[in-house]
Amino acid sequence: MLNDIDMELLEKIAGMHEIPQGAYNIRKNGEKSGRNTTANIDIITKEDKPGINVVIKPNTKGESVHIPVLLTVEGLTDIVYNTFEVGEGSDILIVAGCGIHNPGSSTARHDGIHEFYVRKGARMKYVEKHYGEGKGTGEKILNPKTIVEIEEGGIAELELVQIKGVDRTKRDTEIRLAKNARLIVTERLLTYKDQEAESAISVELAGEGSTARIISRSVAQDTSKQVFNFNITGLNRCRGHIQCDSIIMHEAKVYSMPQISALHSDAQLIHEAAIGKIESEQLIKLMSLGLSEKEAEETILKGFLK
Amino acid sequence: MLELRGISYYAETRNETVRILDDINIKFEDRKLYVITGPNGGGKSSLARIIMGINRPTAGRLSLDGEDITDLDITSRARLGIGYAFQNPPRFKGINVKQLLDISVQSEQVGQTDKKACDTCALLNNVGLCASEYLHRDADTSLSGGEMKRIEIASILSRNLKFAVFDEPEAGIDLWSFAKLAETFENMHRTRNTTIVIISHQERILELADEVIVISGGKIEEVTTKQKILAEITHTSDCSCGTDCGKGVGMNA
Ligand SMILES: Nc1ncnc2c1ncn2[C@@H]1O[C@H](COP(=O)(O)OP(=O)(O)OP(=O)(O)O)[C@@H](O)[C@H]1O
Numbered sequence: 001m002l003n004d005i006d007m008e009l010l011e012k013i014a015g016m017h018e019i020p021q022g023a024y025n026i027r028k029n030g031e032k033s034g035r036n037t038t039a040n041i042d043i044i045t046k047e048d049k050p051g052i053n054v055v056i057k058p059n060t061k062g063e064s065v066h067i068p069v070l071l072t073v074e075g076l077t078d079i080v081y082n083t084f085e086v087g088e089g090s091d092i093l094i095v096a097g098c099g100i101h102n103p104g105s106s107t108a109r110h111d112g113i114h115e116f117y118v119r120k121g122a123r124m125k126y127v128e129k130h131y132g133e134g135k136g137t138g139e140k141i142l143n144p145k146t147i148v149e150i151e152e153g154g155i156a157e158l159e160l161v162q163i164k165g166v167d168r169t170k171r172d173t174e175i176r177l178a179k180n181a182r183l184i185v186t187e188r189l190l191t192y193k194d195q196e197a198e199s200a201i202s203v204e205l206a207g208e209g210s211t212a213r214i215i216s217r218s219v220a221q222d223t224s225k226q227v228f229n230f231n232i233t234g235l236n237r238c239r240g241h242i243q244c245d246s247i248i249m250h251e252a253k254v255y256s257m258p259q260i261s262a263l264h265s266d267a268q269l270i271h272e273a274a275i276g277k278i279e280s281e282q283l284i285k286l287m288s289l290g291l292s293e294k295e296a297e298e299t300i301l302k303g304f305l306k
Numbered sequence: 307m308l309e310l311r312g313i314s315y316y317a318e319t320r321n322e323t324v325r326i327l328d329d330i331n332i333k334f335e336d337r338k339l340y341v342i343t344g345p346n347g348g349g350k351s352s353l354a355r356i357i358m359g360i361n362r363p364t365a366g367r368l369s370l371d372g373e374d375i376t377d378l379d380i381t382s383r384a385r386l387g388i389g390y391a392f393q394n395p396p397r398f399k400g401i402n403v404k405q406l407l408d409i410s411v412q413s414e415q416v417g418q419t420d421k422k423a424c425d426t427c428a429l430l431n432n433v434g435l436c437a438s439e440y441l442h443r444d445a446d447t448s449l450s451g452g453e454m455k456r457i458e459i460a461s462i463l464s465r466n467l468k469f470a471v472f473d474e475p476e477a478g479i480d481l482w483s484f485a486k487l488a489e490t491f492e493n494m495h496r497t498r499n500t501t502i503v504i505i506s507h508q509e510r511i512l513e514l515a516d517e518v519i520v521i522s523g524g525k526i527e528e529v530t531t532k533q534k535i536l537a538e539i540t541h542t543s544d545c546s547c548g549t550d551c552g553k554g555v556g557m558n559a
C-alpha cells in the first residue's frame with residue numbers, strides 16, 4: 001500500500017526505514033493507511049470528526065507511538081484532530097510528523113490539531129518533523145496546533161523541527177503546567193526562497209514549582225520570513241526561560257517577540273533573543289582549517305540546527 | 307620559507323585611516339621557532355591575520371617557498387599548509403570538540419580514518435585535556451576560556467603544517483597545563499618540519515625561540531635572541547630602578 005515516495009517521506013519525518021515497532025497509525029491523503037496497537041497503547045478512530053484517540057495505559061514504559069501523516073496529491077486540505085492520553089507514571093515516545101509530496105500546481109495542506117494530556121508523573125517525549133517536496137509549483141502548507149496539559153510532576157519534552165520544503169506554516173502551541181511539572185521545548189526551523197513560518201508558543205506555569213524552557217533556533221535564508229511569538233506566564237512559584245536564536249541571511253526577515261509575564265512574586269522568568277548573521281570569526285576559523293567558504297557555512301548552519 | 311616584503315596594513319575607521327603595520331620585512335626560515343613579542347596593540351595579531359589571509363595587506367607581498375601567495379584566500383593558504391591558532395577562538399553552537407578536531411585532521415589526512423580517533427585523544431592530552439571528558443562537549447560558550455583556548459591549539463597541532471602561528475597560546479591557561487604546553491611546543495619543534503611562530507609575552511616561551519622578533523607601533527623594533535631579550539627585560543622594566551627587582555616578565559613566568 002505504501003510506495004517509494006511514501007517510504008521516503010516516512011524516513012524524512014519519522015526516521016522510519018520500515019513499518020515501526022510498537023503502536024502506529026499512518027494517515028495518507030486523508031485516510032487511514034495502516035495501524036497497529038499494543039497491549040498498552042490503543043488507537044481509536046474518532047467518531048465525530050476526522051482523527052484518532054491514542055490512549056496509553058498508566059505505567060507504560062519504554063514504548064513508542066508513531067503517527068505520521070502523508071500528503072502526496074495536490075489540491076487536498078487535510079484536517080485532523082488527534083487526542084493523546086498519556087497515562088499516569090508512563091514514559092513514552094510519540095513521533096508525529098507530516099510529509100508532503102506535492103506533484104502539482106495547486107496547494108496541498110495539512111492542519112493537525114493535537115491535544116495531549118500528560119497525566120501525573122508521566123513523561124512524554126514528542127517529536128514532530130515537517131517536510132515538503134515535489135517538483136510542481138503547488139504550495140505545501142502545514143498549520144499545526146498543539147495543546148498540552150501537564151499534570152502534577154509530569155514531564156513533557158517537545159521537539160519541533162521544520163527543515164525543508166514547507167512553504168507556509170503557522171504553528172500554534174499552548175502548554176499548561178501543574179505543580180512540579182516540567183517542560184522543555186526545542187524548536188528548529190529553516191526557511192528559504194519565499195517561505196513563511198510563524199511560530200507561537202504560549203506557556204502557563206500554573207502550578208507551584210513548575211519549570212519551562214523554550215529553546216528556539218532558526219535560520220532564515222533568501223527572501224523568507226519568520227515570526228516568533230513566545231510567551232511564558234508565571235502564575236506561581238516557578239521558573240521559565242526562553243532562548244531564541246536566529247541566523248539571518250540574504251534578504252530574509254525575522255521578527256522575534258519573546259514575552260514573559262510574572263503574575264506571582266516568586267516567578268523567575270528570563271528571555272533572551274538574538275538575531276544576527278553567521279559570525280564572521282566562525283567562518284574564518286573553519287576556512288583557516290581548510291574548508292571552503294561554502295563548506296564552512298554549511299558546517300555552521302548544520303551544527304546550529306542540530 | 308615564508309617571506310614578507312614591505313607589508314603595510316591600514317584600517318579604515320569612521321573618520322581616519324589608522325596605520326596598523328608599517329613596512330614589515332621578515333624571512334621565516336624553515337623549521338625554525340620564532341617568538342613574536344612586544345607591547346599590547348603593537349600589531350602582532352594583525353600580522354598573523356595577514357599571514358593567514360584573514361586581513362589583506364594594504365601594500366607588500368607574501369610568498370611561501372618562492373610562490374607568491376598575496377592574492378590567495380584563507381582556504382587556499384590553509385591547504386598550502388599555513389595554520390593560525392586564534393588569540394580569541396570563536397565558539398560554535400552545536401559543533402562539538404570532536405567534530406571541530408575532525409575538520410582540522412581531515413583537511414590533512416584524507417582517507418586515514420582509523421588513525422583519526424586515537425589521534426584526537428592524543429591531541430587533547432597534549433594540551434592537558436582529558437579526551438573522554440571533552441570530545442562530545444559542544445565548543446560553545448559552555449567551555450571555559452582556557453578550555454576553548456586549548457582546543458584551539460589542539461586543532462592546529464592536529465595538522466601537518468608547513469607554517470603554524472600560535473597567538474598567545476598561554477593566555478588563560480593555568481600554570482600546570484602551561485608547563486605541558488611549553489613541552490608540547492618544544493616537542494613539535496624537535497620532531498616536525500613545521501616553521502613555528504608563537505606570539506607570546508612569556509619567558510618560558512621566549513626560552514624556546516631560535517629568534518625573537520619585537521613588534522611595536524606596527525614596526526619591527528628588533529630581531530634578536532632570547533638571551534638578549536631576557537636580559538633586556540630584567541634590566542629595563544617599567545620599574546626604573548634598573549636592577550633585577552622582579553617587576554618585569556620574570557614575575558609572570
Ligand atoms: N580593524 C581595525 N580598525 C581599527 N584599528 C584596528 C583594527 N584592527 C586592529 N586595530 C588596532 O591595531 C593595533 C594592533 O592590533 P593587534 O591586535 O594586531 O595588536 P597585538 O600586538 O596583537 O596586541 P595584543 O598584545 O594586545 O594582542 C591596535 O591598536 C588595534 O586597536
Ligand SMILES: [Mg+2]
Nearest residue numbers: 350351352393
Ligand atoms: Mg594580539
